[in-house]
Amino acid sequence: MKVLIVYYSTYGNVYKMAQLVAEGVRGVEGAEAIIRTVPELIPESVIESRPDMKAGRDMQKDVPPVTLDDFKEAGAIALGTPTRFGNVSAQLKNQIDQLTPLWMAGELEGKPAGIFVSTASLHGGQETTILTLMAPLLHLGMILVGVPYSVQELFTTQGGGSPYGPGHVAGVDSKRDIDPHEAAICRVLGRRLAEVGLRLQRK
Ligand SMILES: Cc1cc2nc3c(=O)[nH]c(=O)nc-3n(C[C@H](O)[C@H](O)[C@H](O)COP(=O)(O)O)c2cc1C
DSSP, X not given: OEEEEXXXXXXSHHHHHHHHHHHHHHTSTTOEEEEEEOOOOSOHHHHHTOHHHHHHHHHTTTOOBOOHHHHHHEEEEEEEEEOBTTBOOHHHHHHHHTTHHHHHTTTTTTOEEEEEEEESSTTSSHHHHHHHHHHHHXXXXXXXXXXXXXXXXXXXXXXXXXXXXXXXXXXXXXOOOOOHHHHHHHHHHHHHHHHHHHHXXXX
């Protein structure tokens, strides 16, 4: 079963989280992680003028853009975004808005979905971003998967991560490394999506 990990990342933090979610998926027998990104909306001239954005883009140069078939073929889906004013990035939302043909055909109904997020600051909107992104996923008929409190890192994290989903506090310069607590919560989401997806496929 394929677990699609689709994300947007300007500076690379959410990209690194996607890789950790994939590690969690790969720990489950019968599950395969597919990492895909979405079209950029920042003008090329702006990216070219910003060394930090250029570095983020170069880091991800080999990640293919997601297709509607990727969504169709997935048994479970993880969506990753940086916070933008406490909400989902325009780039990921733009991709979600292009799911209309699958929405009309009911193709995503019954698929488990989870959300991971990066913010600059500790209280900058991880939970609001995840909760607001849940609304379109519910419209699409997906089954939401979070992270339960049996995961000890939810108690010990000094950075990101909550029952709503993995989180990373990237810092004001977006350079803070993903710490071991945040990383563990990312892996758990991948594992849970794979396990729930496989269980739902069993007849
Ligand atoms: C337009 C804009 C809005 C942002 N809004 C927030 C915000 O509300 N809260 C916050 O903590 N960080 C905010 N940030 C910072 C980003 O969330 C941060 O750069 C991001 O998590 C880094 O992820 P990336 O490396 O994957 O791009 C904002 C950044 C931009 C460019």
